[in-house]
Amino acid sequence: MQHLLDLSLEQIEAELASWGEPRYRAKQIAEWVFRHGATDFASMTSLPPALRTRLSEAFTIAPPPVLAVRAADDGGTTKALLDLGGGDAVETVRMDYDPDGDGEPDRVTVCVSTQVGCAMACRFCATGLQGFTRNLTPAEIVTQVLHFSRPSQGGRRETRPGEGAAHRVTNIVFMGMGEPLANYAGTIAAIRWLTRPEGLGLRQRGITVSTVGLVRQIDRLSLEGLQVGLTISLHAPDDDLRRDLIPTAGGTSIDDLVEAARRYIERCGRRVTFAYALLDHVNDEPEQARALARRIRGIQAHVNLIPYNPTAGPDLRRPSLGRVRAFQRELQAAGINATVRIERGVEIAAACGQLRTDVQHAATPLPLVLDA
Numbered sequence: 001m002q003h004l005l006d007l008s009l010e011q012i013e014a015e016l017a018s019w020g021e022p023r024y025r026a027k028q029i030a031e032w033v034f035r036h037g038a039t040d041f042a043s044m045t046s047l048p049p050a051l052r053t054r055l056s057e058a059f060t061i062a063p064p065p066v067l068a069v070r071a072a073d074d075g076g077t078t079k080a081l082l083d084l085g086g087g088d089a090v091e092t093v094r095m096d097y098d099p100d101g102d103g104e105p106d107r108v109t110v111c112v113s114t115q116v117g118c119a120m121a122c123r124f125c126a127t128g129l130q131g132f133t134r135n136l137t138p139a140e141i142v143t144q145v146l147h148f149s150r151p152s153q154g155g156r157r158e159t160r161p162g163e164g165a166a167h168r169v170t171n172i173v174f175m176g177m178g179e180p181l182a183n184y185a186g187t188i189a190a191i192r193w194l195t196r197p198e199g200l201g202l203r204q205r206g207i208t209v210s211t212v213g214l215v216r217q218i219d220r221l222s223l224e225g226l227q228v229g230l231t232i233s234l235h236a237p238d239d240d241l242r243r244d245l246i247p248t249a250g251g252t253s254i255d256d257l258v259e260a261a262r263r264y265i266e267r268c269g270r271r272v273t274f275a276y277a278l279l280d281h282v283n284d285e286p287e288q289a290r291a292l293a294r295r296i297r298g299i300q301a302h303v304n305l306i307p308y309n310p311t312a313g314p315d316l317r318r319p320s321l322g323r324v325r326a327f328q329r330e331l332q333a334a335g336i337n338a339t340v341r342i343e344r345g346v347e348i349a350a351a352c353g354q355l356r357t358d359v360q361h362a363a364t365p366l367p368l369v370l371d372a
């Protein structure tokens with residue numbers, strides 16, 4: 001049965017109009033889903049009973065079953081494996097940032113997946129090693145966020161009396177399993193639900209799309225009229241090494257990506273981040289940092305260095321902290337703004353695809369916390 005959130009609000013309005021229902025019913029339904037956390041139509045008591053019955057015959061709004069949950073960082077990071085049916089499963093991760101430790105996080109970020117598996121085949125990525133199965137639908141992306149904004153998961157809803165105070169999702173990063181821009185339609189439709197006031201109502205600037213570098217889709221995204229952040233994965237200072245690490249990069253050069261970033265900045269007024277996974281003695285030499293700086297100089301971008309989380313391939317290792325800091329210093333000395341990504345959830349394997357790999361390959365049951 002089709003999930004209602006695979007339709008846009010306008011499509012739901014049109015569907016209801018074809019049933020002879022007033023269009024405002026679509027907004028009422030969205031309010032039940034996004035504000036009250038409704039997971040079935042029967043609970044939507046402001047709708048006429050006959051409409052609730054017809055909706056449940058035509059659509060579902062059920063959340064995906066949870067296969068596994070792991071928590072780390074004293075509960076600040078939680079990772080869930082969601083069952084999409086047919087043997088497909090995806091991961092979603094929630095990260096709370098509470099720098100002053102007062103129990104009220106300043107930021108609650110959810111990292112969503114956009115595909116089952118991934119076709120980009122990055123050598124250092126557990127998901128890339130699994131191969132590509134299929135794109136997620138918009139509803140399958142949006143419900144990952146709803147999973148973590150349900151009251152039982154610590155999400156805050158506005159209305160229901162008796163619900164305890166908890167924390168609202170503030171940011172979404174499209175950095176889970178899959179290449180979001182290879183599932184362009186699904187990603188954009190999900191962003192529209194996550195940001196529109198009738199949906200989750202997040203700030204567009206609170207959303208970041210991370211791509212391994214699909215130039216045509218970056219240009220398309222820059223023309224959507226959205227203010228979402230963009231992260232482009234470079235991972236190498238030269239094209240030969242980049243093609244070795246990302247075999248599907250093909251004819252796309254680093255210069256092509258820097259130019260695409262420049263156009264994105266001009267059109268959207270947003271800074272672009274270049275992600276760079278640091279691999280010991282592969283791409284972390286000081287001269288490679290200087291070469292990288294030369295390639296991206298003069299563009300309003302910053303570099304996010306990600307020390308490799310070693311689970312994907314046997315031949316790749318994580319560099320020492322000294323090597324990480326030396327690489328960062330070289331970039332900074334060349335005038336490039338460079339940060340090192342804060343480690344989250346290392347002990348629960350928070351890099352994309354790793355929980356799914358663990359669960360599917362585990363010979364014995366894993367120490368999982370089952371979802372309530």
Ligand code: SF4
Pocket residue numbers: 118119120121122125126127128129176177178179212352
């Ligand atoms: S790093 Fe991202 S783009 Fe590359 S294989 Fe993994 S999921 Fe796909």
